[in-house]
Amino acid sequence: MNIRKILSQNFFERDTLTVARELLGKYLVKKIRGNEIAMMITEVEAYDGFEDKASHAHKGETARNKPMFGKAGVWYVYLVYGMHEMLNIVTGRKGYPAAVLIRGVEGIAGPGRLTKFLKITRAQNNTLAGRKSGLWIEDRGVVINNKRIKKTSRIGVLYAGVWAKKKYRFLLK
DNA sequence: ACGATGATGAAC
DNA sequence: TTCATCATCGTA
Numbered sequence: 001m002n003i004r005k006i007l008s009q010n011f012f013e014r015d016t017l018t019v020a021r022e023l024l025g026k027y028l029v030k031k032i033r034g035n036e037i038a039m040m041i042t043e044v045e046a047y048d049g050f051e052d053k054a055s056h057a058h059k060g061e062t063a064r065n066k067p068m069f070g071k072a073g074v075w076y077v078y079l080v081y082g083m084h085e086m087l088n089i090v091t092g093r094k095g096y097p098a099a100v101l102i103r104g105v106e107g108i109a110g111p112g113r114l115t116k117f118l119k120i121t122r123a124q125n126n127t128l129a130g131r132k133s134g135l136w137i138e139d140r141g142v143v144i145n146n147k148r149i150k151k152t153s154r155i156g157v158l159y160a161g162v163w164a165k166k167k168y169r170f171l172l173k
Numbered sequence: 174a175c176g177a178t179g180a181t182g183a184a185c
Numbered sequence: 186t187t188c189a190t191c192a193t194c195g196t197a
Contacts, residue, residue, distance in 0.1 A: 045192070059182085062181080064180080064182085076193070081179085081180095081193050081194080082178030082193095083177070084190060112193050154192070
């Protein structure tokens with residue numbers, strides 16, 4: 001009996017670092033022209049709360065980061081460097097700004113590369129992860145041992161002072 | 174090592 | 186309205 005469970009709000013409405021870690025080994029699924037493309041998540045980063053200087057939410061709510069302040073299980077997709085779409089899933093309670101950036105899937109390293117490959121754009125921004133939005137995450141029963149998880153500081157956030165050093169990036173060895 | 178490329182947010 | 190900045194990537 002193969003496990004194939006679509007993750008919903010209760011999974012994401014928890015501590016951001018916990019969700020980030022547990023997303024490793026889960027499957028990112030995108031519907032493209034009637035086909036479901038599923039790829040295992042191999043690299044993520046947590047952006048957690050008001051204090052986190054690396055987070056878009058650090059300076060308060062704006063038009064762009066609004067999804068981060070909303071309910072868990074919603075996509076937060078934004079454009080960076082004028083050309084790369086970044087895919088995040090909102091975590092934590094409503095009103096508490098947090099999200100997990102999906103940086104890599106099996107066979108594709110890099111947040112900009114994976115969105116380009118899976119045709120993920122800002123059209124998915126602020127939509128609920130699920131069949132309706134054509135983009136969701138599944139638990140397919142893959143069990144990840146803690147020994148396989150590497151923790152490092154986050155990429156591209158050197159401006160964030162002490163927050164840049166926190167081990168908020170998780171990847172499969 | 175560097176330029177591409179455009180949205181964002183803060184300053185003016 | 187202008188300006189610096191940016192959760193990156195491909196080419197050199």
